Amino acid sequence: MPSATAFSTPRPRRRLPLAGVLRLGRPSDIWFKPALSVIASVAPPNLTLLALGRLDLAMYTMAGSLCALYAHNRPYAARARALAWVVLGMVGGLAVALVTASLTTSAVVLVTVGALLAAVQKALCDATRIGPPGHVVLTFISSAALFAPQTLARVPGHLALALAAGVWAWLVGMAPGLPRPHGPERRATAQALNAAAAHAAAVHATAAHATAAHAAGEADPRARAVAAAAVQAAWQTLLATGDTPTRRALERLVVRAEVALAAPDDTDPRRLRAWARDLCGTGPVPELDDQQAADELLGVEAELAVPARPLWARLGALAPIALRTALGCALAGYVSLALGVGRPYWALVTAASLYQANLALTWSRGIQRVVGNLLGVLLFAAVAPLAHAGQVFLVLFCLAFNFGAEALMSRNYWLGTVCVTPMALLITEFAHTQQPGRLITERVVDTVVGALVGFLAGVAVTNRRAGDRVEHALTAAERAREHAARLLAEPAPAPADLEAARRALAAALAELRATADAAAGEWWQRALPQERVVRAERTGHRTLAATVRHPGLNGTTSAEGIRP
Numbered sequence: 001m002p003s004a005t006a007f008s009t010p011r012p013r014r015r016l017p018l019a020g021v022l023r024l025g026r027p028s029d030i031w032f033k034p035a036l037s038v039i040a041s042v043a044p045p046n047l048t049l050l051a052l053g054r055l056d057l058a059m060y061t062m063a064g065s066l067c068a069l070y071a072h073n074r075p076y077a078a079r080a081r082a083l084a085w086v087v088l089g090m091v092g093g094l095a096v097a098l099v100t101a102s103l104t105t106s107a108v109v110l111v112t113v114g115a116l117l118a119a120v121q122k123a124l125c126d127a128t129r130i131g132p133p134g135h136v137v138l139t140f141i142s143s144a145a146l147f148a149p150q151t152l153a154r155v156p157g158h159l160a161l162a163l164a165a166g167v168w169a170w171l172v173g174m175a176p177g178l179p180r181p182h183g184p185e186r187r188a189t190a191q192a193l194n195a196a197a198a199h200a201a202a203v204h205a206t207a208a209h210a211t212a213a214h215a216a217g218e219a220d221p222r223a224r225a226v227a228a229a230a231v232q233a234a235w236q237t238l239l240a241t242g243d244t245p246t247r248r249a250l251e252r253l254v255v256r257a258e259v260a261l262a263a264p265d266d267t268d269p270r271r272l273r274a275w276a277r278d279l280c281g282t283g284p285v286p287e288l289d290d291q292q293a294a295d296e297l298l299g300v301e302a303e304l305a306v307p308a309r310p311l312w313a314r315l316g317a318l319a320p321i322a323l324r325t326a327l328g329c330a331l332a333g334y335v336s337l338a339l340g341v342g343r344p345y346w347a348l349v350t351a352a353s354l355y356q357a358n359l360a361l362t363w364s365r366g367i368q369r370v371v372g373n374l375l376g377v378l379l380f381a382a383v384a385p386l387a388h389a390g391q392v393f394l395v396l397f398c399l400a401f402n403f404g405a406e407a408l409m410s411r412n413y414w415l416g417t418v419c420v421t422p423m424a425l426l427i428t429e430f431a432h433t434q435q436p437g438r439l440i441t442e443r444v445v446d447t448v449v450g451a452l453v454g455f456l457a458g459v460a461v462t463n464r465r466a467g468d469r470v471e472h473a474l475t476a477a478e479r480a481r482e483h484a485a486r487l488l489a490e491p492a493p494a495p496a497d498l499e500a501a502r503r504a505l506a507a508a509l510a511e512l513r514a515t516a517d518a519a520a521g522e523w524w525q526r527a528l529p530q531e532r533v534v535r536a537e538r539t540g541h542r543t544l545a546a547t548v549r550h551p552g553l554n555g556t557t558s559a560e561g562i563r564p
Contacts, residue, residue, distance in 0.1 A: 376421025
């Protein structure tokens with residue numbers, strides 16, 4: 001097949017971008033939700049501690065309160081589980097940090113433990129796909145706790161504060177589900193439809209100046225990439241939803257968005273946008289009668305019937321990423337210690353925040369982090385005199401910067417860190433007022449050290465076998481589909497053989513998706529055959545649907561029986 005040579009193409013030249021790194025994007029559709037959630041989660045504990053005169057304990061309540069930043073795109077049933085695990089993970093990391101801090105004051109040991117914690121948090125967040133803000137908030141809290149004065153007798157009380165604030169954050173995160181229980185999945189589907197409509201419109205505009213055969217290839221590739229990402233995000237959201245009529249109706253709309261990606265010249269963008277508008281309210285979901293969608297959905301259900309890869313297997317594939325994080329964070333902390341900086345955990349957190357899907361994105365994140373932090377320390381210098389006028393101003397400024405960080409982060413990472421930096425500096429003053437000049441100097445030094453050392457560690461530790469794993473998974477999926485298709489072509493295939501072929505194809509497709517997701521964006525490797533992966537998945541799902549509907553299979557493998 002023509003795309004089979006994708007793995008033999010020369011390795012693409014990698015350039016580290018400068019243009020566009022600081023360009024502002026459009027705000028997230030729900031930018032206000034995490035921003036308001038973090039205020040509702042942080043304000044009550046901090047104001048209570050302020051009233052009690054124990055603002056020195058705010059670091060521990062902040063650990064639980066910041067859990068409200070997670071899982072805003074997940075359906076509420078899945079959000080409840082995800083937030084619970086985030087709270088437990090936050091408290092667990094805090095416990096390790098507090099116990100370590102109470103047992104030793106060796107800065108080298110503390111940095112080493114912080115780097116190992118950052119690696120574990122990075123691997124777990126990537127393996128579970130928890131989403132933004134990922135491991136960075138967890139690492140920030142655990143690393144800061146490592147360098148706070150601590151005794152074993154106080155650890156249980158501090159953990160209790162974090163857990164109580166985490167429970168409150170869980171309630172804040174779940175509260176929007178009361179008025180709009182299907183909001184996240186409706187919103188994700190609408191975004192997929194709008195993105196597919198934008199891609200189809202771009203193809204139509206190109207077709208006016210080119211033949212239809214070349215229109216899709218000549219249209220803006222960014223529009224197709226955005227649409228593909230939106231469709232994938234919609235599937236991830238829907239597949240985390242329980243079996244409901246709303247989910248089934250939304251799945252058909254997502255399939256129509258996928259069809260628009262495959263055949264944009266035959267798609268009416270206005271119809272896709274009309275469906276998206278219908279999903280933005282609380283009215284009924286548009287119902288479609290589409291046999292092609294039904295076939296592919298049945299194949300998706302067959303794939304889902306295969307148990308997901310266990311967590312330990314996904315963690316194994318992330319070993320290079322964990323090693324990269326541990327090495328970069330440890331070296332950044334050690335260099336900061338060698339320079340005499342009193343808070344090396346800032347360098348450690350900076351290094352941990354850099355690591356993205358590929359080297360170019362890691363480089364961009366480093367530039368954004370440095371620019372945002374430098375502007376952030378200037379903002380801190382401007383507000384520090386007023387913040388020092390009283391603890392109530394300290395709390396109010398922290399709340400304002402919390403809101404600003406979450407409101408601006410979706411525009412560009414550097415813009416959000418302009419607010420994160422003064423917030424982090426003000427939190428260090430909850431226990432006692434410190435000299436702004438020293439805080440600013442240490443923050444600037446740690447930012448530069450963490451960004452430079454972290455990036456060099458990312459260059460040194462790569463995942464070069466990711467492309468090979470995709471090739472093997474793709475070949476296995478194609479062979480499994482061909483085998484199932486041959487059985488379907490026989491006049492009377494044996495039911496046992498057909499069932500075995502169905503299960504093998506479903507398992508191969510599930511493994512292909514997991515492998516492709518893990519390999520996307522890794523550097524120093526061959527170009528991945530994305531179009532071949534998409535085609536293998538679509539044809540595989542339809543073949544799965546045909547095997548499920550085949551009269552040779554018994555009733556236990558009907559369309560309803562394969563639902564997990």
